[in-house]
C-alpha cells in the first residue's frame with residue numbers, strides 16, 4: 001500500500017476526496033471551516049512535494065442536479081485563504097471542460113471541482129462516473145473520513161482505477177490510528193463512556209466494546225433502560241421497553257467478561273423536559289413518578305470521574321445528559337473535564353460520534369483531548385467493528 005509520506009508527487013496530479021460539507025448561512029458564507037482546515041495538511045503535503053491538487057467533495061443534499069445553494073463555488077475563497085493558493089474552480093466535476101482544466105493544471109496549483117452530488121452517479125456508486133472522475137488525476141487520495149462509511153463513486157468505487165497509486169490522507173490516517181489505539185493496541189486500563197439518548201442505537205458498539213474495555217460507563221437517556229432492567233423505579237425517564245432484555249444481556253455479558261459496568265448511581269430528575277422546571281438529585285433506581293432523569297447526579301459524577309482519571313485509554317461517545325439545556329449540562333461538562341484531565345496526565349482519549357463532539361466543543365475542551373473524530377456516522381460504524389467501504393477500497 002502507498003503512503004502519503006513517501007509517495008513521489010513530483011509532476012503528478014493528486015485527486016483528493018475531501019469532506020468540504022461545511023455549514024453555510026443564508027448569504028452562503030461558510031459559518032464553520034473546521035472541515036476545510038482538517039484537509040489542509042494533506043493538500044499542503046502534495047503541493048510542497050511538487051504535485052498539483054484536484055479537490056472533490058459533496059456539499060449538502062442536492063436532489064435533482066445543480067442548485068446554487070449547494071455549489072462549491074460558495075467556498076472557493078475560504079479554501080484559497082486556508083491553503084494559501086488561489087484555488088481554481090471547475091463548474092462541473094466531469095466532462096470536457098473539467099478535463100481541460102485538469103490537464104493544464106501545473107505543479108503547485110489547486111483545482112476545486114463542483115459538487116459531486118450534482119450527479120446521481122456519486123451516491124449510486126456508479127462505476128462509469130467513478131471512471132470519468134479518475135481520468136482527471138494520476139493518484140487518488142481519500143481524506144474524507146465523514147463519508148468513509150459510504151460506498152459512493154468518489155469515496156470507494158474510484159479506488160480501483162488507481163491500483164498502485166491510492167492512499168489515505170493525513171486526516172483519515174489519524175482517525176484509523178486513533179480507533180486502533182482504543183480497540184487494538186490499547187494501554188490498560190481502558191474505559192469507554194457511552195451516553196446519548198437510546199440504547200437501541202448503541203447496542204452493537206457496546207457489545208463490540210465489551211471485549212476491549214475494563215470499564216464501561218453508561219450515561220444519558222439509555223441509563224434508564226439499564227436501571228429498569230436491574231429492577232429500578234425510573235419514573236418518567238426515557239425507557240426503551242423493547243430493549244430491557246438487551247440491557248439485561250449486556251449486564252450479564254459484562255459480568256462474565258469482567259468488565260466493570262457503571263450505571264449512574266444518582267440522577268438529576270426533572271418534572272418537565274425543559275430548562276425551566278423543578279429538579280432533584282435522586283437515586284437512579286428510585287426516581288419519583290412524574291419525574292424523569294435528565295442528567296447524571298452528583299455521586300455518579302464523582303464515581304465516573306475517579307474511573308476516568310485512573311484510565312490510560314478513554315473512548316467517549318454520547319453525552320451524559322440533556323447537555324443542550326444548562327440545567328442538565330453538568331454531568332457532561334464534568335466528564336469532559338475529567339477526560340481532558342486524564343489526557344494531560346498521559347492517557348489517550350478519543351471523542352467520537354455525534355453529540356459528545358458537540359459537547360467537547362461547547363465546553364472548549366476539543367484541544368485538550370487526544371483526538372476528536374471528524375466523522376459522526378462513520379466513527380459509529382467503525383466503532384461497531386464494521387468494515388468502512390472508503391477504508392477497505394484503499395487497503396484492498
Ligand code: AMP
Nearest residue numbers: 196197198220221293294318321322355
Ligand atoms: P445520541 O445521538 O444517541 O448520542 O443522543 C444525544 C441526545 O441524547 C442529546 O440530544 C441529549 O439531549 C439526549 N439525552 C441525553 N441524556 C438524556 C436523557 N437522560 N433523557 C433524554 N435525552 C437525553
